[in-house]
Amino acid sequence: xxxxxxxxxxxxxxxxxxxxxxxxxxCCVGVCPxxxxxxxxxxIKIIEELCTNCSKCVWSCPIEVLKxxxxxxxxxxx
Amino acid sequence: xxxxYDVIVVGAxxxxxxxAKFASENGVSVLMLEKDRDVGYPVRCGEAVSLAGxxxxxxxxxxxxxxxxxxxxxxxPDKTEVIIPFEGKGVILERKIFDYELANxxxxxxxxxxxxxxxNGLLIENNSVCGVKYDFRGKQFQIKSKIVIGAxxxxxxxxxxxxxxxxxxxxxMESGIQITASNINVxxxxxxxxxxxxxxxxxxxxxxxxxxxxxxxxxxxxxDIGKKKSALSFLNDFMKNYFPNASVLSSVAGGIPFTPTxxxxxxxxxxxxxxxxxxxxxxxxxxxxxxxxxxxxxGKVAAHAIKNDDxxxxxxxxxxxxxxxxxxxxxxxxxxxxxxxxxxxxxxxIAHSLVELPDEKRTLxxxxxxxxxxxxxxxxxxxxxxxx
Ligand SMILES: Cc1cc2nc3c(=O)[nH]c(=O)nc-3n(C[C@H](O)[C@H](O)[C@H](O)COP(=O)(O)OP(=O)(O)OC[C@H]3O[C@@H](n4cnc5c(N)ncnc54)[C@H](O)[C@@H]3O)c2cc1C
Ligand code: SF4
Ligand code: SF4
Numbered sequence: 001x002x003x004x005x006x007x008x009x010x011x012x013x014x015x016x017x018x019x020x021x022x023x024x025x026x027c028c029v030g031v032c033p034x035x036x037x038x039x040x041x042x043x044i045k046i047i048e049e050l051c052t053n054c055s056k057c058v059w060s061c062p063i064e065v066l067k068x069x070x071x072x073x074x075x076x077x078x
Numbered sequence: 079x080x081x082x083y084d085v086i087v088v089g090a091x092x093x094x095x096x097x098a099k100f101a102s103e104n105g106v107s108v109l110m111l112e113k114d115r116d117v118g119y120p121v122r123c124g125e126a127v128s129l130a131g132x133x134x135x136x137x138x139x140x141x142x143x144x145x146x147x148x149x150x151x152x153x154x155p156d157k158t159e160v161i162i163p164f165e166g167k168g169v170i171l172e173r174k175i176f177d178y179e180l181a182n183x184x185x186x187x188x189x190x191x192x193x194x195x196x197x198n199g200l201l202i203e204n205n206s207v208c209g210v211k212y213d214f215r216g217k218q219f220q221i222k223s224k225i226v227i228g229a230x231x232x233x234x235x236x237x238x239x240x241x242x243x244x245x246x247x248x249x250x251m252e253s254g255i256q257i258t259a260s261n262i263n264v265x266x267x268x269x270x271x272x273x274x275x276x277x278x279x280x281x282x283x284x285x286x287x288x289x290x291x292x293x294x295x296x297x298x299x300x301x302d303i304g305k306k307k308s309a310l311s312f313l314n315d316f317m318k319n320y321f322p323n324a325s326v327l328s329s330v331a332g333g334i335p336f337t338p339t340x341x342x343x344x345x346x347x348x349x350x351x352x353x354x355x356x357x358x359x360x361x362x363x364x365x366x367x368x369x370x371x372x373x374x375x376x377g378k379v380a381a382h383a384i385k386n387d388d389x390x391x392x393x394x395x396x397x398x399x400x401x402x403x404x405x406x407x408x409x410x411x412x413x414x415x416x417x418x419x420x421x422x423x424x425x426x427x428i429a430h431s432l433v434e435l436p437d438e439k440r441t442l443x444x445x446x447x448x449x450x451x452x453x454x455x456x457x458x459x460x461x462x463x464x465x466x
Contacts, residue, residue, distance in 0.1 A: 025122055027333030029233035031248040031301060039233060040196050040213075041114045059301040062253040062309035062331040 012072040014053045015046055021065040028057035028066060079190060083109040084384050085377075086210055086223040087189075088197045088236050090117045093352025093369035094229030095180035096135060100377025101227075102187035106384050109221070110184065111195040111212055118177025122332035123366070124256060124294050125171040126269055126286050131367030132169070135374065136183065142176040143169045144288040148267045154429035155274030155422035162440050168269065170286050170294070171366075180370075200226065200239045200348070206389075207240050207347030225380045225392060226348045229373065232333040234354035241345050244354060248301030252281050252334040252363060255309040256296025259317075259324040264293060272297075274422045278312055279303050281418065292327070298334055298363065336360045338408045344396050347389065351376045357403070361410035361417075368403055375399055 022044050029037045036050035037057065058066040084106035087098045095117075098110045114120075126147070129138060147168030152160045185191055194215060201209035201220060209222035228236035228244075232251075237244035262285065264270060270285040277283040283297035295317070299309050309331075317324060335356050343355040351357065352369030359368055375398050383391035420428075432440065 023120075023329075023331040025331035025333060026231060026233035027251060027253050027331065029235065030244075030246050030333045030335060031251050033245055035235060035238050035245070038198075041194070056248040056301065059305040060248050060251050060253050060333065062255040062298075062304070062333075064308045064310055 011053060013046065013048045013051055014069055014072055015051060015055070015058065016067045016069040016073045017044060017046065018065050018067060021063065023063060023065075025062070027060050027062060031056045031060045079109070079192070080107065082209075082222045083107045083190075084223065085109075085225050085227060085380050086111065086221065087227045087229055088210065089113075089229035089231055089352075089354070090177070090181050090191065090193070091229060091231055091352060091369065092177060092180055092366050093354070093357070093373040094227070095177070095184045096370045096373030097227045097229055097349075097351050097377040097380070098184035098189040098191075098373075099180070099187050100374045101381045102184060102189045102377075104378055104381030104385070106381045108184070108189040109223070110181070110189050110191045111197055111210065112191065112193045113196040115194050117181045117191070117193060118174045120330050121173045121328075122254075122256075122330045123171075123173050124284055124286050124296055125173050125288075126284075127169060127171060127364065127366050129167040129169050131370075135370055136179065138169070139179070142172045142179060144172045144292075145170040145266055145286075147269050147286075149265070149269075151265075151268050151270045152429065152432075153270065153272045154425045155276060156426045156429075158426060158429040158433060160429050160432045160440070161268070163437075164269075170269075170288055172288075173366075197230070197236060200236065202347075205346060207345065210236075224347070224384050224389060227373075227376055227380065228348060228350045228354045229352050229369075231353045232335055234350065236348075237340075237350050237354050240348035240350075242340065242342055242348070242350060244340065244350070244356075246333075246335045246337060246356070250335060250337045251301055252298035252336050253301065253304050253309045254296055254298035254332045254334050255313050255329070256294055256332070257313070257317075257326045257329045258288065258292060258294050259321065259326050260292055261324050262287070262291055262293040262295070262321060272316075273420075273425045277316060278309075283312075283316060295321075300336075334358060334363045334365070336363060336411075336414065338411045339399065339404045342396070343399065344393050349376045349380060349392055349395055355399075357399070357407075359410055360407055361414045368407075371403060372399055375402065 087110040090112035196213045199211035234244040266287045272283040278297040281298045286294040343350045351372040357372040358365035379395040
């Protein structure tokens with residue numbers, strides 16, 4: 001799960017999607033500067049290779065589905 | 079289905095359906111793709127529109143009108159209520175049915191519609207968009223077209239893939255939440271707007287009646303407010319304090335881009351309409367009618383460009399949109415930037431000066447003027463709002 005972003009630093013995905021909460025409304029997609037969120041009718045996914053962990057999606061989600069997790073999402077999933 | 083279409087419209091909201099209808103009506107073949115299984119559902123909308131705006135496109139039908147609005151009520155932070163009669167007529171839609179109806183109008187003119195078709199890429203040749211890639215029930219397809227119209231709403235990834243900068247600054251995106259609730263005892267012909275930091279800082283909270291004690295209650299805040307407290311949390315607080323006995327029948331989230339139209343809404347082979355183009359009225363956040371207007375212009379222009387065999391003509395759409403509404407939205411945006419940043423004290427001050435006016439003088443048009451006369455210190459603010 002390690003990846004390189006455009007500054008060539010090794011970055012871990014730090015944006016967590018809390019399970020079973022998303023309403024698939026697209027607000028986060030509309031503010032993501034990197035086009036790093038894929039949203040289908042009832043499916044949401046952050047494209048790790050593109051995400052810079054800027055947190056703009058977290059601030060814009062109306063219903064607290066997204067969370068900045070400094071330990072990385074894998075740690076949170078354990 | 080054909081192998082190729084003149085126009086492919088992505089997204090079957092009001093803007094997409096109008097683009098499709100007007101393109102079909104003007105004699106070109108149209109396919110409209112929608113990712114959801116149902117056109118018009120889920121409803122991410124307060125559903126308030128002016129009747130005159132809708133009537134330009136479709137005959138009003140009681141099937142999709144749930145309430146008629148004759149008054150606005152503005153509630154200031156100290157709970158001063160200012161009631162203003164609405165000179166035109168407003169309606170609260172039943173958008174589930176309304177959106178269906180618009181798609182049906184397009185279909186009657188010849189548009190083919192495919193739901194559960196998620197567009198996940200564009201076909202591009204010689205720097206020009208010439209079709210889409212889409213996922214339909216787990217299988218990947220692609221289909222060519224002369225023009226793609228992106229009507230894919232607030233997220234508009236289609237626009238980005240076509241080289242148009244459709245993402246919004248998080249400070250301009252109003253993150254919204256709305257419930258439809260029962261046992262809401264409010265006047266059934268009034269739209270209520272609550273202003274101030276308790277309800278929705280840098281935005282507003284609304285109650286729109288839907289008949290029989292039902293109402294849409296929602297609010298929207300920008301991302302810089304959402305950093306500290308979410309829209310959900312603001313709404314929960316409001317409901318606990320004001321309507322503790324309400325039952326929630328449905329609940330949706332949604333983003334409303336409060337900005338003027340994007341600078342560029344056309345690139346070779348691609349046009350954007352509705353929320354995708356940021357055609358929302360940036361003062362009120364209403365985007366149904368303006369999206370339909372944008373869609374109708376785009377549909378017509380696309381058809382004419384194809385029939386005249388001159389695809390460069392799609393750039394006319396940018397000019398026509400700017401003349402019809404784009405320029406006006408820029409002015410509304412300047413006003414919004416002033417009003418939405420007023421302090422609670424300022425909202426109260428304005429409300430106090432307005433309640434003193436006799437009923438017949440309390441028209442929307444008179445409000446700004448009279449407020450200034452009754453409260454000269456406002457002059458500076460209004461001047462700032464208008465001339466900055
Ligand atoms: C909470 C809230 C309250 C609002 N209240 C009001 C109001 O009271 N009055 C008003 O006028 N406006 C209101 N608005 C704004 C209004 O809802 C929008 O402006 C309007 O729906 C825009 O229409 P549209 O056709 O551009 O986009 P949408 O109606 O959003 O339609 C876009 C469609 O594209 C589809 N789509 C997206 N991506 C893809 C893809 N990749 N492939 C296929 N399909 C795709 C979506 O599923 C959707 O059906 C509100 C908005 C919100 C969020
Ligand atoms: S953190 Fe930033 S880059 Fe990553 S998905 Fe959210 S908005 Fe996009
Ligand atoms: S903004 Fe929140 S609710 Fe909306 S799609 Fe993104 S994560 Fe889901």
